[in-house]
Amino acid sequence: MSQPIRVIIADDHVLVRQGIRAFLDTCDDLTIVGEADSAESAAAVCRELIPDVALIDLVMPGGGVEATRLIRTSCPSTQVLILTSYEDDAQIVHAVQAGALSYLLKDTDADTLADAVRRTARGEAILHPRIATRLVQAVRTPASDPAPSALDRLSLREREVLELMADGLSNHVIATRMGIGEKTVKTHVSNVLAKLELQDRTQAAVYAWRAGVKR
Incomplete structure (x- = not known):
């Protein structure tokens, strides 16, 4: 039997952490190994425990974006799933740029959250439908268009x-x-990320929209 997916919860509201823990603890394939209430403590817990997934709220001391950046820098094997009520376009993009793989809102039902944790642990990007729409709208502005020359580094298969x-x-x-x-797909994905100097699949998706690969 495979090992349970190791998760930490970072939120400055104790009741929120307790509620998330109470549900996820009922899932045999998920285990909560730690909690944090700030960006610094989230990063410290991740460095100590090396969880598979960090559930991060955006609004807490130090900020969720900074927590994401610290975690992805010091614990690159830990995937970040933003779980928040915050829908500001700039914060969404900043969280993705900092290395967040997935982004859900707190109105997400419990079963969807558990499935998102599993898929995030596998490296799949999961976005709440409203967040996906707003992210696409945010990254398709003319001011955010990337230099097209970077795409020239990709082979046809990689594109x-x-x-x-x-x-x-x-x-x-x-x-x-x-x-x-x-x-072979994994090799292509690694090549795409390396050639475009991106950290993960979510950033690659954002880049594709910005560059006009997806319209």
Whole structure:
């Protein structure tokens, strides 16, 4: 039997942490290994425990964006799932730029949250439907268009993979769509991230929208 997915919860409201813990503790494949109430403490807990997923609220001492940045810098194996009630466009983009893989709102139901934790642990980007819409709108402004020359570094196959990544598809689904092996897809994904100097799939999706790869 595989090991449970290790999770920490970072939120400055004790009742919120207790509520999330109470539900996730009922899932046999998830285990809460730590809690934090600020950006600094979240980063410290991650450095000590190396969880698979960090659930981060945006509004807490130090800020969720800074917590995300600290965690992704010091614990790159830990994926960040933003769980917040905050829908400000700038904060959404900043959180993604800091390295957040997934972004959910606190009106998300418990089963959806548990599934998002599992998928985030697997490296899949999960976005609340309202956040996905606002993120696309935010990154498609003319002022945020990236230099197209970076795309020239990608092969045709890598550009195809980037487009499918922008659709939020997993490696398995991309492999099926392209008729290639999943290991080959993983190689293409790694190449795309390296050539475009991006940290994760969410940033790749944002880049694809900005660059006009996806319209």
